[in-house]
Amino acid sequence: MLPAFVIGLREGVEAALIVGIIAAFLRVNGKSTMLWYVLAGAIIAAVLCLGVGIGLHQAGENLPHKQQEQLETVVALVAVGFVTYMIVWMRRHAGTLRASLEDSAGTALAEGSGFALVGMAFFAVLREGLETAVFLVAAFNNSADPQATGGGAVLGLIVAVFIGLGIYGGGVKLDLSKFFRFTGLVLVLVAAGLVASAAHSGHEAGWVNTLQEPVINLEWLVEPGSIVSALVTGMFGIHPEPTQAELIGWALYLVPVGLYVAWPQRRKAKPPASPPSMAAGSAAS
């Protein structure tokens, strides 16, 4: 039961993390009405995946692994672009939007365009869902003890959904400037992890075929098969034995973007006495 739980949790957390961040971002930016579409997109993707999983099982086929890893890699890279733009957007607006979020931020987001984020949520679930659905179907049909194994996997997914809800709820509770600042730093780690994940799945997809020597052994941190490893790998893309390609990708993203976020807001040599709105205005221009 535990191994199935860990796999369900890991796959679920990867998707729930992205969906939770998108939902919190939309909510904080005054797009609460879009939340239903996010939910619908995630559910449609999940149902679609389950259908594919059941269909493949009926046909006695395997999920074509290479293509599935390619899909994972592409979606991970698109998600990196998204999360990066959220980071940049938040930083630029951290000063100007600190008062009331609902009205001021709402104007910054074009009406209806949030559907793109809904699409991202859909693909985030699709990315992890195909593999998970195949695993779930196997757990219920092929395993020696379907109830314990299947139940473990489902339980892992349920916990992942609650983690996604927690990310959403936690993001919503913070006030806007805290949300931007704190979430910005967390998002840098998340996006760097997505880069590492893309390097990992890109390797399995047959796209990244160099720099595959393991650099360090992190099994003390993410002991394979443990619940901690499911969470750390799922959220931050840290694998037990990261390869050179994964580590380089991770650092190449983390260092510049991390510095960008951590750098003090005022870049021009302004007198420190200037009011915060002015300083923020100059940073945003």
Next chain:
Amino acid sequence: MRFFTFVRYALIPAALVCAVALFAACGGDGDDAGGDDTGGDRQTVEVTLVDAGCSPADITVEAGTVTFEVTNDGAGGITEFYVYDGDRVVGEVENVIEGIPGDMTLDLEPGEYTTKCPGGDENEEGTLTVTEAAGDDATPEPSSS
């Protein structure tokens, strides 16, 4: 520099790419893992994931279509089985835990390959030797040495 301007122009092509990739994943025959029953001498190799890693660590098969049936014998930290050609992944089976087997079918050319069961101890890596196929009247024989 509006967020959604970026979103609109970046996501739509990206979504198309994803959709294409998805259809490739769903509709494709799986050129490397189709598992069609055509072709004469299919070989089957049973691989077990144990705490040490891959068991057996060293496998010899004949060139052609080879199915790897992977089971997990209670190795909690190992859930994947890979076949490598140098640094390139030829095939993989994921999410193999005790009670849930997995399999993959590969078309292998003669040569030296590496097997890998990440998380294993002394047998995390093994060898897969693919020999020239014997005559065309070779009988399908499971060979796992």
